[in-house]
Amino acid sequence: MKIGILSDIHANREALEATLADMSGAGVERVVCLGDVVGYNTDPSPCIALLRAAGAVCVAGNHDRAVTRQIPTDGFSVRAIRAIAWTRKRLPPEDVAWLSALPLKTSVGDQLVAVHGALHVDRGCELVRLNSEDRLRRTAQALLAHPSGARVCAYGHTHRLGIHEYRNGELWEHDPDSEVALRGGSCYLLNPGTVGEPRTEERRASWMLFDTGRRTVSVRRVAYDDRAAFEKTRRAGIEPRRLLAIPAPVRAALQGGLRRMGIYEMVRRVINS
Numbered sequence: 001m002k003i004g005i006l007s008d009i010h011a012n013r014e015a016l017e018a019t020l021a022d023m024s025g026a027g028v029e030r031v032v033c034l035g036d037v038v039g040y041n042t043d044p045s046p047c048i049a050l051l052r053a054a055g056a057v058c059v060a061g062n063h064d065r066a067v068t069r070q071i072p073t074d075g076f077s078v079r080a081i082r083a084i085a086w087t088r089k090r091l092p093p094e095d096v097a098w099l100s101a102l103p104l105k106t107s108v109g110d111q112l113v114a115v116h117g118a119l120h121v122d123r124g125c126e127l128v129r130l131n132s133e134d135r136l137r138r139t140a141q142a143l144l145a146h147p148s149g150a151r152v153c154a155y156g157h158t159h160r161l162g163i164h165e166y167r168n169g170e171l172w173e174h175d176p177d178s179e180v181a182l183r184g185g186s187c188y189l190l191n192p193g194t195v196g197e198p199r200t201e202e203r204r205a206s207w208m209l210f211d212t213g214r215r216t217v218s219v220r221r222v223a224y225d226d227r228a229a230f231e232k233t234r235r236a237g238i239e240p241r242r243l244l245a246i247p248a249p250v251r252a253a254l255q256g257g258l259r260r261m262g263i264y265e266m267v268r269r270v271i272n273s
C-alpha cells in the first residue's frame, strides 16, 4: 500500500489542493494527516472538506484542539491566538464536531502509528515537540512497545522534515532528499514537514510517501500559489502588518538566518506581540 503522510496544513487550501493532487499522481491509496488542519490561514472549512473527501486518517493537532476549546491557548504565539479566534468565529458546527472527534493517536494497521507531537507522552502529547535526541529516543522506545506492532511512527508539529532510524539503542538521521529503504529490526520516526505553514526558505509544501510493499520512504515537495494564501491571511488581519512590506523570499531568508543564530523564536514573539 502507498501511504501519503502530510501534516500541519494550517488552513492553507492552495497548499493542500496541490499536495493532494501530487499524492493522487503518485498513486497514494491512503492519506494520513498528522494534525493542525486549522490555524494561521483562512480556509479551515475547505481543508476539512478536502481531507474528508480524500478519506484521510487524521489525528488532532494542538491548533485543532485549541480551536475546539479542548485545550487553552497558553503558550501559543499572539499570531496563533489571533488566527484561532478568527477560526472559531467562522467554523460551522459540523466542522467543529469533526475536529473535536479527532483522536490524539491512531494507527494504520500494523504499518504506521500517527501522532501530532510525540508518542511517548500520554497527556498533552499534541504539544510536545520532537526536537531533541532525547525525545526522539523516548518516542522510538514507545513505538517499540506499541500494541500495533508498527515500526514506523509519523509525527508533525515542528514543521521540519525528518527521517530518523532507531536500532539497537542508536539513533540515526537520514538525508530526507534521498529515498530511504526501511530495514527489518529498525524503527523509524518520520516527520513530513508542513503543507501550509513553512518556516524556512523552502516555501513548497512537503509530504512523505511510505510504500509499505517496497518498504521505502521518500519526500515529495510541491509548489503552489503561496502568494494567494498569504494575501488572504493579510486581508483577514491574521498576518502581522509589520511583516507585510518584506517580500516573501527575503522574509524566508531572514527567518533562516535568525534560526541559525538561535534567536528566531524570541524575535518572532516580539514581532507578533
Ligand SMILES: [Fe+2]
Residues within 6 Å of the ligand: 008, 010, 036, 061, 063, 157, 158, 159
Ligand atoms: Fe503546526
